[in-house]
Amino acid sequence: MSKIALHLSISLAALAAAIATPVLAETVAITNARILTAGPAGEIAQGTIVLHDGKIASVGAGASAPAGARIIDAKGATVTPGFVAANTLLGAVEVRSLGDDLTVNNPDIGAAFDVQYGLDPQSTLIPVARLGGITRAIVMPLSAGGGGTDFHADDGEELYTAGGGGGSKSTALFAGQAAVIHLGEGANILVKPKVGMVVPFGDGGANVAGGARGAEIVALKAAFRDVRDYMRNKAAYDRAGIRDMGLSKADLEALIPVVEGRMPIIASVHKASDIRSVLQFAREERVKVILDGAEEGWMTAGEIAAAGVPVIINPLSDRPESFQVLGATMENAARLQAAGVTLAIESQGGAHRVRELRYNVGNAIANGMPYQAGLAAVTINPARIFGVADKIGSLEPGKDADLVIWTGDPFEPLSQPTAIFIRGESQPMTSRQLELRDRYKTLGGGYPAAYSR
Numbered sequence: 001m002s003k004i005a006l007h008l009s010i011s012l013a014a015l016a017a018a019i020a021t022p023v024l025a026e027t028v029a030i031t032n033a034r035i036l037t038a039g040p041a042g043e044i045a046q047g048t049i050v051l052h053d054g055k056i057a058s059v060g061a062g063a064s065a066p067a068g069a070r071i072i073d074a075k076g077a078t079v080t081p082g083f084v085a086a087n088t089l090l091g092a093v094e095v096r097s098l099g100d101d102l103t104v105n106n107p108d109i110g111a112a113f114d115v116q117y118g119l120d121p122q123s124t125l126i127p128v129a130r131l132g133g134i135t136r137a138i139v140m141p142l143s144a145g146g147g148g149t150d151f152h153a154d155d156g157e158e159l160y161t162a163g164g165g166g167g168s169k170s171t172a173l174f175a176g177q178a179a180v181i182h183l184g185e186g187a188n189i190l191v192k193p194k195v196g197m198v199v200p201f202g203d204g205g206a207n208v209a210g211g212a213r214g215a216e217i218v219a220l221k222a223a224f225r226d227v228r229d230y231m232r233n234k235a236a237y238d239r240a241g242i243r244d245m246g247l248s249k250a251d252l253e254a255l256i257p258v259v260e261g262r263m264p265i266i267a268s269v270h271k272a273s274d275i276r277s278v279l280q281f282a283r284e285e286r287v288k289v290i291l292d293g294a295e296e297g298w299m300t301a302g303e304i305a306a307a308g309v310p311v312i313i314n315p316l317s318d319r320p321e322s323f324q325v326l327g328a329t330m331e332n333a334a335r336l337q338a339a340g341v342t343l344a345i346e347s348q349g350g351a352h353r354v355r356e357l358r359y360n361v362g363n364a365i366a367n368g369m370p371y372q373a374g375l376a377a378v379t380i381n382p383a384r385i386f387g388v389a390d391k392i393g394s395l396e397p398g399k400d401a402d403l404v405i406w407t408g409d410p411f412e413p414l415s416q417p418t419a420i421f422i423r424g425e426s427q428p429m430t431s432r433q434l435e436l437r438d439r440y441k442t443l444g445g446g447y448p449a450a451y452s453r
Helices: 004-022 125-130 169-173 203-208 213-232 234-239 249-259 272-285 297-307 332-337 356-366 371-376 380-385 432-440
Strands: 028-036 043-052 054-059 069-075 078-081 083-088 134-139 176-182 190-202 265-269 287-292 312-315 342-345 402-404 416-422
Touching: 004 380, 069 432, 078 234, 078 249, 078 371, 083 190, 125 134, 125 432, 134 190, 134 356, 169 203, 169 213, 169 249, 169 342, 190 203, 190 249, 190 332, 203 213, 213 234, 213 272, 249 416, 265 272, 272 297, 297 312, 297 332, 332 342, 342 356, 356 371, 371 432, 380 432
Parallel strands: 028 069, 028 078, 083 134, 190 265, 265 287, 287 312, 312 342
Antiparallel strands: 028 043, 043 054, 078 402, 134 176, 176 190, 402 416
16 A cells, blocks of 8 residues: 555545544533432532533532633523433424425335434424523434324424335334434434334224224234244345245344344324223233323323323323314323323424423423423433433533533523533524524614625
8 A cells, every 4th residue: 555545544544533423522611500310319409510522421419610611600591411302203304394314105115214314404494493401312213194284384294104105014004213313513323223113003094904993903913923024034034935924124124123122113093992902902912002192191190101102292182183082181191100100291283393392391380290301301301211321411420421400400491501502512592593584683774795676
């Protein structure tokens, strides 16, 4: 190898390492803060939290600012972990009517669909959500078949794929794999891929299975049987020496972690009887499951808790929009939490209204959910549910420095963040909407530069 080639190789390697490794952040000490840790320390009435190299170095009433640190005097303001938004479309959609990166109509790709490959770190919706105190999010593919109440745009449009258009039952039965992202600046927002396999149940599951709820369970069992047969003899499959299967090889491979219990099913389900069917299916197939929706979850709260199954809910879902949510109530979160269910709270809208996550928590608290439980439902609980609690979800030494300083109670609508840190890096306190507002609010009868009549 020539010296030029060697130097070029070393330079490229250094560049790749720089791209892969986040730039180490400055040392920051936030003093005189009311710290809601969402961890074992609970609430610290007046304390200091130190951030160093993107991590939390120390937190507590007796912590001191190290020499050379940038000091932020919180003056009694509240500091919380950055919020984790479950069940979002962030990074995969801008204007819904123009399409998204979560809709699949390929007969060979269902379970194999992986949202990580379509993420856009430059999405204009990410800064808007970040200004709501959200620093991480779970991006989920859209459930097929419709018939549910999971996502609605601001204009009421249901956000679902058509599902199964190419004839593959996997495309209909399995929406694909979710991922965890961070909402900080940079070219790579992926934190952890393949954190769950989205599967529609209830009306949505019945639609993709031919119109009957029972048919979906039978089809899922058949699909899992195919996966187990494939696992036992991949060589026979490759030489066409195994029976015909309804799933593509890509989908069979994608479902191996599910049947092995390493990847949970994220079950979009609403009705109490459907929830029981999902719990029974999970027991029989020995798979992990996360319930998403569960508007009638309070009716089966004891069973959900006994099964150790976590639930993602929108506490504002209280309208009987269909027969599968007749029992919806704004006390759903409080009742599930009282029964011992691990809860994560989501917002409505998929991507455009994710910023309202904290309002949903406030409403859950107003309807009986304890304050600390509400905080946990948007911090440590979703971190635990999706396997990233070792990095985020609470303010503890060694974890990523994701935190927000608030003007008041974070769950009061009039409170606003004054500073947001993601992995120890201070984030811009603006968005495209705010920039457009500032650009045009004081025209004084004229036009901005480069514009003419």
